Amino acid sequence: MSKNIVLLMLLNQCIYMNIKVIALISCLCYGNHAWSQKADDDKIIRQIYDEALENGYAHEDLRDLCKNIGARLSGSKELEEAVIWGEQTLAALEPDSVYKQGVLVPNWIRSKKETGYFYSTTGRVNMDLSALGGSVSTGTNNFLSAKVVEVQGLEDLAKMDTNEIKGRFVFFNRPFNEKVINTFHAYGSCVDQRWGGANEAAKYGAIGVFVRSMTNAHDHFAHTGVMHYENLDKAIPAAAISTETANLLSAQLKNDSTLTAYMKLGCYTKDDAESHNVIAEIKGTKYPEQYITIGAHLDSWDLGEGAHDDGAGIVQTIEVLRIFKTLDIRPKHSIRFVLFTNEENGARGARRYAEMADRNNETHIAAIESDCGGFSPRGFNLDGSEKDMSRIKTLREILEPYGLYYFEKGHAGVDIGPLKNENPDILLMGLCPDSQRYFDYHHADSDVFETVNRRELELGAASMASLLYLIDKNMFN
């Protein structure tokens, strides 16, 4: 037996001793009363998971939302159908109240006729292409055609000479960094190309941009998403292209840097449209004036069915209410179940909700969001005071048997974020499902009901309900 192993064994013993010390100290701190509380909590958490897994409604609700309403972009009649659907589905669960909160949302419309192509050595290559959300058109029935300059991002563009860009398409082609384990971080490092690419390229006189889709997948889906213009007078059209198209275009440019690409987009923006957050409420038994919000966003992009983004979060939020009602869990604090509108291209629902909370002098102590897909839950991103985040981590022991191990500081969600403006100490928690498959479907025609596994979705709902139950019961007292 080597010295290393002896040291390892010593370390193990030290760790075990320390675990025993911790257990002892925990006993001293909690006393018998608190240990029986832990047993009570264990029992309720088990009931929550049982209810979600055995009698869950989330999957059938998602089928209904995806198949009978489908994609629901801000401004569309489908989004307002979803608002009615959400209101009715929540009301059927008999919370204390259900109401809508009106807000004006952007109204960008994709034309069905979107085309892009270029010529390779073997002939015309039709591009898998979708206008980015908010893009201007290429003019009525008009094709733009120009040479193409490939860049690896905004930094790359900034180093270039105006002459190299002027009158051309800029092709933003920096791929996701495959080495990054959490794909949301890879997304975060690439998405500036989509958000700001057209805006920056316009400053150099580019006539349009192609952006490599924000995905790890190698396939033919173009993934749309929001972009912006600082100056609408100088706006140029922008389209996502699939990773396969991007790879072909890049390879072809290496052979023929003078190739001409063609783009036709018919999208346009109308006046803002009326939309609504949908809110269900259960009054708190002990602290009715203190609110915990749990929610997701009802709108989606206009491609696919908005299944993972964010139909999953919506039906999970509704399922949490159903579980609370079915198990007769009566929270101490008031709980708001919120189906936010317009997360994708404006977050106006989120801002409206926070603004009304402020205007009504409401006290918001915590919020939970699900907007990372209906995959197997692995934990929660936390954003709050060090004290609150430490408290949450003590709850991990109860949740580990259900596969929830990850409780770390991180971005909790776009829709609950604005609540921080009112209360900087609010505890925000974002469900973290396994991230590997999310960007295969994100903002693309592939984001359909069939890609959501029933049990993974249900486990996410149970995880949200469990965390809500635990923080309501054990914190903020």
Add this chain to the structure above:
Amino acid sequence: MSKNIVLLMLLNQCIYMNIKVIALISCLCYGNHAWSQKADDDKIIRQIYDEALENGYAHEDLRDLCKNIGARLSGSKELEEAVIWGEQTLAALEPDSVYKQGVLVPNWIRSKKETGYFYSTTGRVNMDLSALGGSVSTGTNNFLSAKVVEVQGLEDLAKMDTNEIKGRFVFFNRPFNEKVINTFHAYGSCVDQRWGGANEAAKYGAIGVFVRSMTNAHDHFAHTGVMHYENLDKAIPAAAISTETANLLSAQLKNDSTLTAYMKLGCYTKDDAESHNVIAEIKGTKYPEQYITIGAHLDSWDLGEGAHDDGAGIVQTIEVLRIFKTLDIRPKHSIRFVLFTNEENGARGARRYAEMADRNNETHIAAIESDCGGFSPRGFNLDGSEKDMSRIKTLREILEPYGLYYFEKGHAGVDIGPLKNENPDILLMGLCPDSQRYFDYHHADSDVFETVNRRELELGAASMASLLYLIDKNMFN
């Protein structure tokens, strides 16, 4: 602030203090030398994941195996094509040696003509049906027809009267327990119906059995799998039926307990066939006479493409060798990369490998298996001495950043299991991917390449390579 919260805060502080104490003790135990070793390990693990995620071959290898060979049941020409494929793929990576280990395997053959139906109030219902592996036929071109008795398992059957069973079909319909978080445990609680249902029902004079598919999914796939007869003279045919078919049949039986069902199976068993384990070896630099085995099984059922079961494990095993060679990792112990034959209906490859290890007086200290699908890895099942399992858990810290949190006692795998006969203290480790989707595809036509996510598969390979690297370097010295 309530008393509970004060107690919670106290507890947190105690835990933090203890973590500091642990860190201090760890420093004392390891000394500077060992801490720099930890930093070295972190660096290599990062390189392993980078290599798998950025340059991984596993997904393309799996495409090749699934699409160009496909299903590969013991006795089939496809399995022996896969043997050649495996040998060539391993040899191309230039290990120290590659060789085959011959073994006779069962040779059961499914007839393409499998039919089952019954009549409901709305007419004939064709059953989604597949013979269980090893079943006898219903006779040449012969339909069996009989009334159906539904039972909830073998215990249920044991309580019944022979008269209730004799001359009838027994329909085993106990579903997976949805409350169970790890679906392998739900499988373990149901699979006796498939394995022993026909054998037991025959004792009561049943003429055949239908078995509800072993899956959480609600769909139209019949999931096959191995079954057995104690007495071949009294063997009766057995077929899996889809969960949708099972639900329909059960509902119909409630309306009409006298309904007649029809079954036609043309399967048969030929003489045992020659097959092979494929073994690649890297000689250890320090302990060449001590072996660590890493492997998976090359055979599959004859439905689908054997993608998750166990093509995923096969290409991950090959990928571990590729990563070791690419990063020039030279293990201290000899490593065997084994593509086992005949796991599904005999485990003869596994037994042959262990038998040869025994016969050659080899010293086997550890083994790693991947046979739970190509999903996001969450940890490893451990089966070994308490001392070894404790040591493994100290490695968790290095692996948590890659999503590996679960290191608990459990079943490590069918193919490495027989090595325990030779060395009861051997440390066995089974990769634990997320289990939620596994039984959607298990042993069914749905187990195809398209259901395997590239990154999830690659992360599994990197997890196996990382654990192999860590135990080879830090244990058994």
